Amino acid sequence: MSELMSDRAIDRSKMQVSDQVAIQISNMNKWYGSFHVLRDINLTVNEGERIVIAGPSGSGKSTLIRCINRLEEHQSGDIVVDGTELTSDLKNIDKIRSEVGMCFQHFNLFPHLTILENCTLAPIWVRKTPKKEAEEIAMHFLEKVKIPDQALKYPGQLSGGQQQRVAIARSLCMKPRIMLFDEPTSALDPEMIKEVLDTMIELAEEGMTMLCVTHEMGFARQVANRVIFMDQGQIVEQNEPEEFFNNPKSDRTKLFLSQILGH
Amino acid sequence: MSDSQNNSVAFVATEVIPQSPPPARETGVVKWLRENLFSSVTNGVLTVVALYLIYLVLAATLPWIFNGIWTTSSLSECREVLQGKTGACFSVLTERWHQLIYGFKYPADAYWRPNLAFVLMLVAIAPVLFFDLPRKLLLFTAVYPFIAFWLIWGGTILAPLVVFVGFVAAAVVFQKFGRSSFAVGFFGGIAVALVVWTVGGALIPDGASDNALLPAVPSRDLGGFMLNLMLGVTCVSLSIPLGIALALGRQSDMPLIKGICVVFIEFIRGVPLITLLFVASVMLAYFFPPESTVDLFLRVVIMITMFSAAYIAEVIRGGLAALPKGQYEAADSLGLDYPQAMRLIILPQALKISIPGIVNVAVGLFKDTTLVSVISMFDLVGMIRGPILASTEWNGVYWELFGFAALLFFVVCYGISQYSQWLERKLHKGH
Ligand SMILES: Nc1ncnc2c1ncn2[C@@H]1O[C@H](COP(=O)(O)OP(=O)(O)OP(=O)(O)O)[C@@H](O)[C@H]1O
Ligand SMILES: [Mg+2]
Numbered sequence: 064m065s066e067l068m069s070d071r072a073i074d075r076s077k078m079q080v081s082d083q084v085a086i087q088i089s090n091m092n093k094w095y096g097s098f099h100v101l102r103d104i105n106l107t108v109n110e111g112e113r114i115v116i117a118g119p120s121g122s123g124k125s126t127l128i129r130c131i132n133r134l135e136e137h138q139s140g141d142i143v144v145d146g147t148e149l150t151s152d153l154k155n156i157d158k159i160r161s162e163v164g165m166c167f168q169h170f171n172l173f174p175h176l177t178i179l180e181n182c183t184l185a186p187i188w189v190r191k192t193p194k195k196e197a198e199e200i201a202m203h204f205l206e207k208v209k210i211p212d213q214a215l216k217y218p219g220q221l222s223g224g225q226q227q228r229v230a231i232a233r234s235l236c237m238k239p240r241i242m243l244f245d246e247p248t249s250a251l252d253p254e255m256i257k258e259v260l261d262t263m264i265e266l267a268e269e270g271m272t273m274l275c276v277t278h279e280m281g282f283a284r285q286v287a288n289r290v291i292f293m294d295q296g297q298i299v300e301q302n303e304p305e306e307f308f309n310n311p312k313s314d315r316t317k318l319f320l321s322q323i324l325g326h
Numbered sequence: 327m328s329d330s331q332n333n334s335v336a337f338v339a340t341e342v343i344p345q346s347p348p349p350a351r352e353t354g355v356v357k358w359l360r361e362n363l364f365s366s367v368t369n370g371v372l373t374v375v376a377l378y379l380i381y382l383v384l385a386a387t388l389p390w391i392f393n394g395i396w397t398t399s400s401l402s403e404c405r406e407v408l409q410g411k412t413g414a415c416f417s418v419l420t421e422r423w424h425q426l427i428y429g430f431k432y433p434a435d436a437y438w439r440p441n442l443a444f445v446l447m448l449v450a451i452a453p454v455l456f457f458d459l460p461r462k463l464l465l466f467t468a469v470y471p472f473i474a475f476w477l478i479w480g481g482t483i484l485a486p487l488v489v490f491v492g493f494v495a496a497a498v499v500f501q502k503f504g505r506s507s508f509a510v511g512f513f514g515g516i517a518v519a520l521v522v523w524t525v526g527g528a529l530i531p532d533g534a535s536d537n538a539l540l541p542a543v544p545s546r547d548l549g550g551f552m553l554n555l556m557l558g559v560t561c562v563s564l565s566i567p568l569g570i571a572l573a574l575g576r577q578s579d580m581p582l583i584k585g586i587c588v589v590f591i592e593f594i595r596g597v598p599l600i601t602l603l604f605v606a607s608v609m610l611a612y613f614f615p616p617e618s619t620v621d622l623f624l625r626v627v628i629m630i631t632m633f634s635a636a637y638i639a640e641v642i643r644g645g646l647a648a649l650p651k652g653q654y655e656a657a658d659s660l661g662l663d664y665p666q667a668m669r670l671i672i673l674p675q676a677l678k679i680s681i682p683g684i685v686n687v688a689v690g691l692f693k694d695t696t697l698v699s700v701i702s703m704f705d706l707v708g709m710i711r712g713p714i715l716a717s718t719e720w721n722g723v724y725w726e727l728f729g730f731a732a733l734l735f736f737v738v739c740y741g742i743s744q745y746s747q748w749l750e751r752k753l754h755k756g757h
Contacts, residue, residue, distance in 0.1 A: 134655050153663075161661035171656035175674050175753075184670060185660035237660060 164234030224255025429549015488526030569638025
């Protein structure tokens with residue numbers, strides 16, 4: 064894992080946590096049928112935080128971050144994103160979704176649209192940005208993820224790493240205040256993992272609020288300001304990365320860390 | 327080894343022999359034949375048998391076609407000219423050409439009207455079939471149905487105009503309110519259109535069609551291949567949007583809508599088209615108020631459209647199911663609302679997957695339009711079976727007439743299938 068850590072120094076000047084609350088989750092529970100997936104989740108994320116969520120498979124990490132933009136519905140408790148409460152009110156849901164960007168494990172680019180169209184679609188239709196302006200914004204972010212020359216290709220013509228960077232750019236075009244990542248590097252070959260992680264590091268350096276589900280512990284050490292460990296639908300432990308990795312408190316965390324780091 | 331070049335040995339060739347051409351049985355036609363047709367004994371036998379069958383078919387049909395008579399005015403006259411030789415009496419086609427194409431009641435001095443409507447139709451569907459054409463042409467596509475209606479049925483221009491205004495009013499209402507609430511826009515649009523149609527319909531004076539620019543032609547006077555084309559084009563273009571709506575409705579979270587769609591689809595698919603057509607010809611009249619004479623053509627269009635929409639809905643449902651869940655999630659996570667996600671992300675991909683199935687239904691639908699001959703409408707097959715074969719002149723000319731009908735349908739259906747293959751290749755985006 065750690066050999067994939069970025070070799071460059073990280074600029075921490077803008078990585079500052081403000082005391083503004085970005086996401087507030089209180090006493091949240093979720094069931095799939097009779098299966099209790101998330102139990103009493105309490106989590107407050109401030110603006111500018113970079114949170115890595117770790118935990119064994121099936122522990123509910125994906126479900127948790129998918130509740131934040133209502134890809135999954137929670138059954139009890141409150142989730143407030145940027146001052147807007149998530150209820151079944153479609154207006155609130157759409158508002159939150161346009162403020163929260165998300166990257167998926169399998170990229171989920173739109174295969175029938177070019178890279179540029181993938182990036183301009185939501186700004187044009189959701190934000191009502193004029194087409195020309197939307198294209199300028201899209202090119203700006205494609206340059207940022209270092210693939211402006213692929214703009215007119217289709218997703219199927221790009222490598223996995225390139226596709227994931229396009230997916231990040233597509234989210235950024237909506238100028239989100241919060242970014243959610245669900246195992247963005249798990250479907251990639253090792254050489255491509257680094258290019259995607261570098262993009263995410265740059266994003267962190269600009270002060271983006273990020274929640275990342277990832278098994279890249281090197282990334283967690285370098286970039287995160289907090290690591291959350293989940294098991295069986297609960298948040299078992301959370302701490303600063305140094306403390307988390309060197310001084311895990313619960314046995315379950317110790318077991319997990321020994322499995323994931325101790326090869 | 328270096329001295330071997332100087333001290334040449336007698337049995338070692340010092341020069342390279344130029345390549346000679348391969349023996350005849352290894353080149354060109356002979357080689358191709360050997361590899362493809364006679365590669366083993368069984369294949370050889372099969373090839374010979376197949377060639378013999380082809381010979382039999384051609385030997386029977388070619389003289390029949392090339393000896394064909396094109397200019398006589400009845401079957402007996404044709405037989406006299408042939409004097410016992412094999413030969414077709416194609417003259418039935420030339421002599422009854424207008425009946426085959428327009429039916430036997432459509433006024434002869436008005437043939438230019440459906441002809442013009444046909445040419446304009448080609449213009450109107452071009453931007454739908456080929457998206458590289460300028461999008462502005464779609465405006466013409468939108469007004470085309472009303473122009474075509476006026477051209478073919480004639481009568482007062484006020485009727486299609488009122489219908490058109492109704493649609494425009496509905497579109498305006500939907501534009502205005504559909505943004506904030508889809509349901510308000512949708513039902514408001516329908517309500518406004520109904521109001522325009524009732525008020526407008528009442529305003530048209532009774533004798534408006536009597537001295538109209540284009541004399542009115544009633545629906546029962548339509549016939550021939552024109553009727554098949556009209557039914558085919560109308561029903562295909564109505565059943566695709568209806569099929570999409572049914573497919574989306576079937577996926578809906580709202581139990582009532584879902585239930586209605588499921589019952590509709592399953593019911594229609596479980597019933598033979600021919601029974602629906604009989605319903606259209608006799609029973610549907612009971613559902614409409616007695617004084618309203620809902621046109622037989624319209625009733626048949628409703629039935630065929632419902633029938634093929636149910637099949638298209640199932641084809642599209644397959645396309646929707648084939649899309650990965652991630653596409654829906656990505657659209658949602660970007661903040662697109664349901665209509666946007668469907669129109670921009672889901673349907674373009676689902677429809678692309680469904681093209682072969684939709685084309686299959688469209689081709690089937692087009693051929694099924696000949697079933698209307700059973701409820702005594704005189705489409706191409708109805709014309710052949712009825713007025714033409716029953717006439718004293720042409721009683722007994724089966725092959726020529728049905729061969730011609732088959733050829734016409736084949737040309738159209740083959741064209742549709744070629745188009746769909748072209749479209750699939752064009753939409754292929756490297757994945
Ligand atoms: N749609 C669903 N219906 C029923 N159960 C589900 C559904 N989605 C997930 N689950 C279950 O919920 C639990 C949590 O799933 P989740 O995807 O959140 O785990 P995860 O921590 O992201 O695991 P991984 O690391 O494998 O991605 C799992 O036991 C899973 O089987
Ligand atoms: Mg997961």
